[in-house]
Amino acid sequence: MANNIRILHRYTPRISGIFQSREYARPTSFPDFFQNPIFRKEDQAKLIETSELSKIAALPVKPPAVYETSSVYHDPLVNKVINHVMEMGKKQLARSLVEKAFENIKRSQIERYHLATTPEAKAKIELDPKKILHKAIENSKPLLQLQPIKRGGITYQVPGPITEKRSLFLAIKWLLEATNEKERTVHFPKQFAWELMDAANNTGKVVKRKQDLHRMCEANRAYAHYRWQ
Structure with a gap:
């Protein structure tokens, strides 16, 4: 007892x-x-x-x-990107990777700034990594999407408008997918910095993917009436 x-x-x-x-x-x-x-x-x-x-x-x-x-x-957008980068709940690691990517962007932009010869060229170079992130995501956001709709046993890819939330999600997803398609010798922060700078300049794989989606929507515009049937 x-x-x-x-x-x-x-x-x-x-x-x-x-x-x-x-x-x-x-x-x-x-x-x-x-x-x-x-x-x-x-x-x-x-x-x-x-x-x-x-x-x-x-x-x-x-x-x-x-x-x-x-x-x-x-910055809510930076926090959203960190949440997308995070895997298995390791948010501190995801935040450090994004911060290292910002550091790489800052170094690259400062190097370009000092190599510029005219004040006009220096004024066009953005040195804030957060502004580059915002611009990259804005350039990567699609305006249309393809939705599969089945009519008469045939599935058509029907173009239509996309919501702002879905557009933002696709832009961040495409940027991370393009970053993960890197070579083994290139680390995530460096490749992510390159993808962000390319997208901010309206170039790169992500912008091309958005433009290809818009072309497919334009090619399938004959099926747009299926959205209301």
């Missing part, structure tokens, strides 16, 4: 800690009427200008995630 009491006392703190962590755990899902937190100062300023703040002031708000911050260094 005494031994059982000692064993019970030994494991009581662990059991109480488990129940305490479950009691105060943050819920993972919320009802549909809960609003996403607006933590960016720019978004808050837009709400104040458009008088939309008074409409959502009384609505319940979800708690912000760990990565959601109002810091001037926080």
